Amino acid sequence: MAGPSETAQLKTEAMVQAALAPSDYLVVAPVVVCLLFGAMLLMIRKRIDWHPVLAIPGFFLVLLVDVLLLLKVAAEGPQTMMMGGWKAPFGIAFTVDMLGALFVTASGFVAFAAAIYASVSINRTERRYGFFPFLFLMMGGVSGAFLTGDVFNLYVWFEVLLIGSFGLLILGSEHEQLDGATKYCFLNLVATTLFLITTGYLYGLFGTLNMADIAEKAGGFENDGALLTIVVLFLVAFSAKAAAFPLNFWLPASYHTPRFVVSALFAGLLTKVGVYALIRIVLMLFPPQHAELAPLIAWVAALTMLVGAFGALAQSDLRRLLNYFVVAGIGTIFAGLALVGGEGAPDAGSLANAARAATADGAPDVVAGAAAPLLPATGNLVVGLSGAVFYALHSIVVMTALYLAAGTAARIAGSSSLRDMGGLWRGKPALAALMLVFLFAVSGLPPFSGFWPKVVLVRGAFQAGLPWLGAVILFTGFLMTVASARIFALAFWRNAPEPAVAGARGGSFDPEGEASPALSMTPLLILAVFIVAAGVLPQWLATLTDIAARGVVDPAAYLGSVFGGAS
Template sequence: MTATQSMEEMIRQAMVLDQSSLAGWLLILPILICFLFGAGLLMLRRQMSWHPPVAVSGLVLLLLADLALFVEVYRNGTISMAMGGWRPPFGIVFVADMTSVLFLSVAGFVGLACGIYAIASIDEEERRYGFYPFLFILMAGVSGSFLTGDIFNLYVWFEVMLIGSFGLLILGSEREQLDGATKYCFLNLIGATVFLLTIGYLYGIFGSLNMADIAVKAAAFEGNGTLLTVGALFLVSFSMKAAAFPLNFWLPASYHTPRFVVSALFAGLLTKVGIYALMRVQLMLFPPERVGLGILIAWMAGLTMMAGALGALAQSDLRRMLNYVVIAGIGTILAGMSIPPFLESTSAIVTTGAAGVLREGSQQGNGPMLITLATGLAGSIYYAIHSIVVMTALYLAAGVAAFRNGSSSLHEMGGLWRRNPVFSAMFLVLFLAVAGLPPFSGFWPKMLLVRASLAAELPWLAAAILVSGLLLTIACMRAFALAFWRPLPALAAAQDVGEARQIAEETFRAPPPGTPLALVPLVALCVFVVVAGIWPEWLAEFTFQAAIDLLQPSGYLSSVLGEVAP
């Protein structure tokens, strides 16, 4: 073989010489849309009136791109694209499987909802400070985190996401916002440092940062304590991002400080990116080590649920209460990730609507063990999707309620049911959904998680799920009774008719221009919550398929590496 032939052979081995398919370009379209519209809005900084329509148009295109990618993966399976033509594991690769596109599509949905809501809630001065460009930077980071197939690139997208979140957090430059931003930045700095050090350790072990390549090579390290250390470090880093106990204290100290629409974005998306990263790393890269850490994750889940529920019960401010509800939801998601492998009868776990997916999983040679794991993990993914939507909706609805009462303090709110019965009914639906009560979207994943916990002989974890749900129900009904059902306290305490009229004029002021538009995304989010509760089969099918894709990543490995690895 001549030197020229040898060089050509090396190039063929290292480079992807074929043209990328249209499906491959769909992979980078969401990120491309975010950066193009973010940069375009910066160039339109002197035309503030253009920002809302241009931004909403971009968010609509983003959602359409996300849904197109979802349909492609649902029909044809996992797809990947090598950046720069470098064949994995030499270059960066983007990958979309059912788990990533499910999270991606819901993120695009709530991003559009927040963009529309911001038309009514973000004034021109805050737009001038860069609300919409920061929103697109945040969405780029979220989209990149869900689609990357390289673990260092995951760190990069985390940082892109943090740039957008920092800008949104201090929008308005109020003292309380700067205080919350300081705590948020400090804790994220620690988490990012741990993440980066762990990546360096991982590269020293495998000589690669491609997730598929690591998943294949990690099989040779089974039983080696080194990977257990790596798994524990990733658990610490991602748990801090997701606000899991005992690293959850930063969230209540910062999420109540920005604008309500910003809190909605953070509660819906940022913590769930940490959860997604934890699922991807622990379940696909280091499944034996995840088993070793399972009991630790289970205790974290139980304590996170209880800390969130008790914290919500103790609050006297609506938005601070929602901060703890977010934490309780993170614990519920972690519960499904902690279910250890065991053998169990499949008939006790098959659920309506997901039976076809379960039977398909049981035919893949792993039997009941795969089914049981898929049940717990599918419950976690289902609850994560539910939590993204319902927490976004709750923060947006809390913003409307606080505006209409002039305060978010439960001591000062009241009378909303009499004044706004339709809006109050939507808020009640969201409260019931977040508490996990039927017939809304939070009920079905909790049922799956309780079943899986009992089948795994973890009755205390099932009890923690139920007790935290009971405490959240009490906290939500207390907040609803104070903020919506009872009369407005200031009006009830008025000493004469003249004082009562003055209080009414100040409190029941006319809504600002565009406020009816703020209710449009709320209605859309509430419809999702109701439909996913009354008709859960469609979402159950997607989440079970996503769970099986994570537990049996042969399609992911084949798409990236070109061969089915053992």
């Protein structure tokens, strides 16, 4: 039995002794704020008139703490907060680096815009059914997934966001919604089960689920076959959640069924959580295995882009068409992940091993938010990942904006079918101008946010010896431009159909409540500011995505935050 001195020694070794500064709580603040506001709205569930009045400031507060967290990471490097005061790997870690900070800030930005839109488009009945509490619950899960440093808790936050998304998906209990929810739930049940099984396998091999601890131990693990099996299983699970080929069939079958504002957040955020998990676990923890699978990821990326682009051309309903834009965007992101293993890049395994060796004697130096490079983190290894992160952030914003603009257009036209829409350019020129900006951006045309990451990815593909992948990126961009031109020509530019036709609610029309024109346009303007700023002045975002990519490739600062400098 341990004596008092031995007990004190064990406590010193296992427990965090340093006092927390107020700024340390920023690491968990996005999750806490979401869950607190969701609980508060449940407590006043009978005062539904108060829900939008409280929800908009609540999401503004979420965005504020997200931005403060991003600034803290940019200034000081990765941040870690251990739950219960236990040191890693005993305690549950919340760890955020530049990658997580960028994703969580983008999610808070689009959630704030969507909350403004929902305040005027979600009717009283849907508020009574819990729209805003479900929205806060989903955003709490999304934020938790971007901030956690533990694989099992990544699974837990996936479950939290899925619970919130299920509630939002069936809001209204219409037949079409229930049909879409069935497909959505079944696929996510399969993917989540595979994720949980693989997590159990991972724990059986390493005896830990702390991401930093796994990254340290993976370099010396001798059973490469077991590691490759784990990586393949994670790749399948996260590809299903991200809607990558051939597991993308569920998204076009379900995302057109809920309200437009719900579809906007689903399209902007939920698939990107799968992409983030893939980057965090497969690329950061198992770089040699990822390098082996890079050719497979390249083919998955190409086929996903082609399915999305050709699927968009085949649609006559606006929201179904946008669903395929989401799929094509996921393929473009996957193309960047495939370039990480391209020719001419530094060896991923050597970079990870160097990072582990550097952290053996203490935490690495952190300069201006970036890990001090242990080996030259140049070439396609960083370029591809930086382009993929840039495009993912662009896609979060532009897909949210497109669905919100489409919802406003469908409400005015009385239908979301392109056959029944028209004349919006003359009747709503401001809406038409914003829609044109969003369509240019999603097609990858200058001077908007989608242009620069595609330039980076195409150049990286040719430098990596994958010219065919660069050609696919360009070709699908052309097809999406054609589909975008078709949207604008039919829904906005041509003359309005006959009144009898215009009043018909064909397609997947979304019967949202009457909206104030000013409030309906406000979130579109907010999102358009980012799209234009990231296109006209891309360097600020490119610098941040480059820091994020280097932090994944060379995780020394991440490991040092968990083991050497955790609060």
